[in-house]
Amino acid sequence: MKLTETQIQELYKFTRAHFVYHYDLQTELVDHLAGGIENQIAKNPQLSFQEALHKEFKKFGIFGFQDVVEERQKVLSKRYWKIILRFYKEYFTLPKIALTLLLSVLLFLVLKTIPLGYQNYAISILFVLFLIPSSIKMVIYNRILKKKKRKWMLEEMLLNNIGAFNFIQLPIQFMNIRFEVVNPYILGIISIFSVSLLLLFYVMVFIIPPKAEELLAETYPEYKLMQSV
């Protein structure tokens, strides 16, 4: 006996009810459950769909799908970081490294000229200035995500920039650390570090999300298939 379309939809609902929110993972689990149920009913035709489902789900152990979801998250966040690195590296290769250096030199000059005691504020302001357009972008991405019927785990990571805001808090902390640096080498390091960090956020918030579609197709062979349905 083959499961009907309605029963397959019921299985999707079942995975959602058991805390699997992403379509990519749901699909794999639905196929698994469906295979198991079909097999059980073939062996024992008296068995109802619900009974077979219950039996099949039990095989996942007391934690249900939790392990599967957690492991998938780990694997995909690794993938996300690899994607970030791929795009981030461009800022350290020839045409763009000039931009990175230029920005670092500019920041260095600013830090060097402003009166001692205000350097930490200069850096904080720089980050806050960056934070404003990025927050707007993030809100927009969030709206896009919410509207989607199907959630893809990687898409959520790409558009939500996991942890980006935690990093952003870091420079805000500068506000509270008073430092008066005269040594040009240390100023240089601070400049390069701040610019590199900002470029990293820039890549996460402005460069990668518009490429989400492409990256999802690369990760999920079923992505394109589903877009056309």
Next chain:
Amino acid sequence: MGNSKLYKGSLNTIILKLLEEQGKMYGYEITQKVKNLSKGELNITEGALYPALHKLEADGLLDVEVEKVDNRLRKYYKLTEKGEKETVNRLAELEEFIRSMQNLVNPNWSIE
């Protein structure tokens, strides 16, 4: 005994070996195949299989393909080139391990 820790360490190797033999397989098929081959002795738990598959995929050892089968999507796994090489290594490693365990557990005594 079928689900003991002894087997857990070899789960990845079992998956790789199966895919080497069968070409492409999907999750449920792998659990069934293992059950059949081991005559029910070894029961791969679903909670362990998928994390293992996803990890192997992330490591670049497996590639995925999706097909519409009946009225649902099915995700197939197959070995990448890197995966094929790794399978050979892991199998050799496992055989070596089995041999040393045999020597440890059941040494050839001879009183001559």
